[in-house]
Amino acid sequence: MATSNASSKLMSVIENAGADRRRKEDGDNHPELRVSSSSHLLLLSPSPISFIAFLISGILADALFLELVILLYLASEHLVVDSALKESLILEFTYCISGLHSITVGVTQLKFKDMSRNAKVKVDNGGLPRDPIDSHLVDKGRGVGSTDGVFLKKGPWTSTEDAILIDYVKKHGEGNWNSVQKNSGLTRCGKSCRLRWANHLRPNLKKGAFSVEEERLIHELHAKMGNKWARMAALLPGRTDNEIKNYWNTRIKRRQRAGLPPYPVEQCEQAVAAEGQQNPSLHEINTGDLGFLPNGSFHIPDVVFDSLKASQGFLPFIPDLDEVSASSLLMDSLEQTQFGSQMSCMLNCRRGLISQCSSFGGNSEDLFSSLHPYDDSTGKEIMQSVGHSFSFDQDPAGKNHLPPFDVQGGHSFSNGNSSTSRPTALKLELPSLQCSEAELNSRWITSASPQNLLESVDRLIRSPPRSLQVESKYISPPNNGLLESLVYEATQSSAKNHSSDKNSNSFAPTPGDMGGSSLDFCGAEFDEYGDPISPFGHSATSIFNDYTPVSGSGSSLDNQPYADTFPVLSLKEEPFNQFQSPEREQETPAKSIYTWPDALLASSDWFGQPSGPFIGETPTSDSMAFVTGHDLSGDKGTAEA
DNA sequence: AAAAGCAGCAACCGCATCACC
DNA sequence: GGGTGATGCGGTTGCTGCTTT
Numbered sequence: 132m133a134t135s136n137a138s139s140k141l142m143s144v145i146e147n148a149g150a151d152r153r154r155k156e157d158g159d160n161h162p163e164l165r166v167s168s169s170s171h172l173l174l175l176s177p178s179p180i181s182f183i184a185f186l187i188s189g190i191l192a193d194a195l196f197l198e199l200v201i202l203l204y205l206a207s208e209h210l211v212v213d214s215a216l217k218e219s220l221i222l223e224f225t226y227c228i229s230g231l232h233s234i235t236v237g238v239t240q241l242k243f244k245d246m247s248r249n250a251k252v253k254v255d256n257g258g259l260p261r262d263p264i265d266s267h268l269v270d271k272g273r274g275v276g277s278t279d280g281v282f283l284k285k286g287p288w289t290s291t292e293d294a295i296l297i298d299y300v301k302k303h304g305e306g307n308w309n310s311v312q313k314n315s316g317l318t319r320c321g322k323s324c325r326l327r328w329a330n331h332l333r334p335n336l337k338k339g340a341f342s343v344e345e346e347r348l349i350h351e352l353h354a355k356m357g358n359k360w361a362r363m364a365a366l367l368p369g370r371t372d373n374e375i376k377n378y379w380n381t382r383i384k385r386r387q388r389a390g391l392p393p394y395p396v397e398q399c400e401q402a403v404a405a406e407g408q409q410n411p412s413l414h415e416i417n418t419g420d421l422g423f424l425p426n427g428s429f430h431i432p433d434v435v436f437d438s439l440k441a442s443q444g445f446l447p448f449i450p451d452l453d454e455v456s457a458s459s460l461l462m463d464s465l466e467q468t469q470f471g472s473q474m475s476c477m478l479n480c481r482r483g484l485i486s487q488c489s490s491f492g493g494n495s496e497d498l499f500s501s502l503h504p505y506d507d508s509t510g511k512e513i514m515q516s517v518g519h520s521f522s523f524d525q526d527p528a529g530k531n532h533l534p535p536f537d538v539q540g541g542h543s544f545s546n547g548n549s550s551t552s553r554p555t556a557l558k559l560e561l562p563s564l565q566c567s568e569a570e571l572n573s574r575w576i577t578s579a580s581p582q583n584l585l586e587s588v589d590r591l592i593r594s595p596p597r598s599l600q601v602e603s604k605y606i607s608p609p610n611n612g613l614l615e616s617l618v619y620e621a622t623q624s625s626a627k628n629h630s631s632d633k634n635s636n637s638f639a640p641t642p643g644d645m646g647g648s649s650l651d652f653c654g655a656e657f658d659e660y661g662d663p664i665s666p667f668g669h670s671a672t673s674i675f676n677d678y679t680p681v682s683g684s685g686s687s688l689d690n691q692p693y694a695d696t697f698p699v700l701s702l703k704e705e706p707f708n709q710f711q712s713p714e715r716e717q718e719t720p721a722k723s724i725y726t727w728p729d730a731l732l733a734s735s736d737w738f739g740q741p742s743g744p745f746i747g748e749t750p751t752s753d754s755m756a757f758v759t760g761h762d763l764s765g766d767k768g769t770a771e772a
Numbered sequence: 773a774a775a776a777g778c779a780g781c782a783a784c785c786g787c788a789t790c791a792c793c
Numbered sequence: 794g795g796g797t798g799a800t801g802c803g804g805t806t807g808c809t810g811c812t813t814t
Contacts, residue, residue: 384779
């Protein structure tokens with residue numbers, strides 16, 4: 132079969148079958164396609180010989196074109212065929228499945244769900260629209276543009292276009308994107324091609340959720356660089372600026388909704404630690420020396436200032452922070468409750484460290500006293516300036532050492548939006564509304580590390596229950612940096628506070644508060660919110676719930692679990708990438724990772740024994756999925772034996 | 773089951789920068 | 794130095810799927 136003669140025969144089969152398929156399409160659009168059970172059996176026991184056998188039988192039996200293409204494609208991986216044939220197979224396969232809603236292979240229905248993005252607009256050879264959808268786009272003047280009389284297509288890329296672009300880059304290399312349209316026939320502008328290549332098609336791209344480490348790095352980089360997505364992407368191998376940008380923006384939205392600062396507190400702690408190295412006096416505080424500081428002013432604000440300095444470039448209406456005295460800025464900012472809440476978060480960096488110092492036994496006033504060696508009233512002033520009530524922290528026995536400046540204080544700074552993560556996290560853990568504050572305190576102190584709680588908060592923010600989805604009362608500023616947003620919100624918040632008293636005081640969260648809302652759910656409920664981003668946040672259900680095989684028709688085969696037979700070639704949300712890197716396969720698939728061609732390409736063992744890219748150790752019956760980017764959740768129809 | 777709202781993502785747009793002439 | 798085209802970057806938009814009501 133390795134001869135050119137065989138290749139030409141295969142090509143002939145494809146062409147004939149393709150023509151046949153198109154003829155059928157002209158008269159009838161086949162939203163569903165049933166492939167004979169022979170293919171199913173083939174998938175059960177794949178081998179080069181069986182491929183050839185089924186291929187021949189399929190041809191003899193006048194199998195549907197798609198089935199042939201599937202077989203040919205799979206077979207081509209084991210047969211030595213020239214690249215042109217292989218590309219043709221890919222293109223034909225992509226094309227012929229693009230209009231389908233589902234394929235039933237034996238007893239398993241593969242229902243396409245997410246094909247729409249790339250299949251919605253079908254393009255023949257990257258050219259003019261040929262289906263009603265494209266025509267629609269043309270009619271409405273959307274989806275295509277015109278340059279020098281040449282219609283340039285817009286909108287989602289099709290797999291066909293991807294293949295063309297990939298082929299072009301393979302031959303000509305990257306760059307000179309405007310020539311792509313001229314030389315390849317793609318009706319896309321150069322910018323679109325470059326973007327598509329950079330964001331989706333180029334090799335070594337990572338897909339899926341960001342890892343914890345990547346998230347941490349993004350936080351750090353953003354703190355340093357601001358919205359320099361491209362620079363950040365350069366430091367995150369396999370990630371694109373667009374990806375990072377989207378991640379950050381959605382993350383910001385979540386945290387803004389929850390009234391939380393953009394940066395995790397642990398990052399603040401790191402910043403403080405770094406600051407501590409540069410500023411030994413501050414370091415003393417961080418390491419638990421709460422004694423008087425050396426001569427100097429506030430050190431806490433300095434931390435804040437440095438954090439702000441890092442973002443100063445995108446704080447256009449903030450004066451040069453170097454020109455602002457620490458104390459004045461602190462006081463001014465704390466007077467603005469929302470910003471005060473952010474400040475408190477910054478300060479909580481210290482709080483977090485301080486709270487870990489078992490030696491500390493004072494209350495809030497103690498700390499503030501310690502912060503300012505010359506004026507013990509300063510702390511009180513600050514506290515009073517933000518309307519902080521001391522009652523909560525007054526523990527005569529000194530047992531419940533709420534870390535100072537914190538806390539419930541975080542709420543008090545807020546005018547309705549919880550700001551610090553700790554109180555929220557605390558309440559996240561509450562099993563019910565019945566807990567006393569003392570219980571809250573002890574829970575907070577004893578139940579979890581701040582870091583864990585923060586992670587919990589972040590997790591919650593990522594998937595907040597509806598009850599927590601309190602929309603920001605403020606109009607978002609231009610999204611040019613979170614700190615700017617904070618300041619903006621601070622001003623808005625301040626203005627709002629002046630007009631309304633009901634949100635301005637107290638620990639007791641108002642009903643609309645984040646804090647109040649947070650009391651509405653308990654730990655058990657919280658546990659339900661897995662991290663949709665973290666690779667580990669996906670339950671097996673979430674991984675597999677996108678597709679479900681059709682129930683069997685009663686045959687023994689139907690009743691038999693697929694667990695030991697089917698490789699899991701699952702879900703991916705983009706057209707397959709021929710240039711997938713080997714390391715990509717080693718990543719933990721947080722969401723859909725494998726495209727089926729990828730998986731097939733990467734899994735030569737699959738042909739001998741099903742040892743391919745499994746997701747999970749024990750593929751379940753839902754594991755039978757082999758078409759890219761498709762939700763196979765449709766549990767419809769009965770299998771065809 | 774349908775509708776509404778939301779989140780995530782891909783793609784587009786406008787502007788800035790750079791290289792070349 | 795100015796013009797032009799190519800490319801890159803960041804902000805924004807719009808689509809789609811999911812979740813909730």
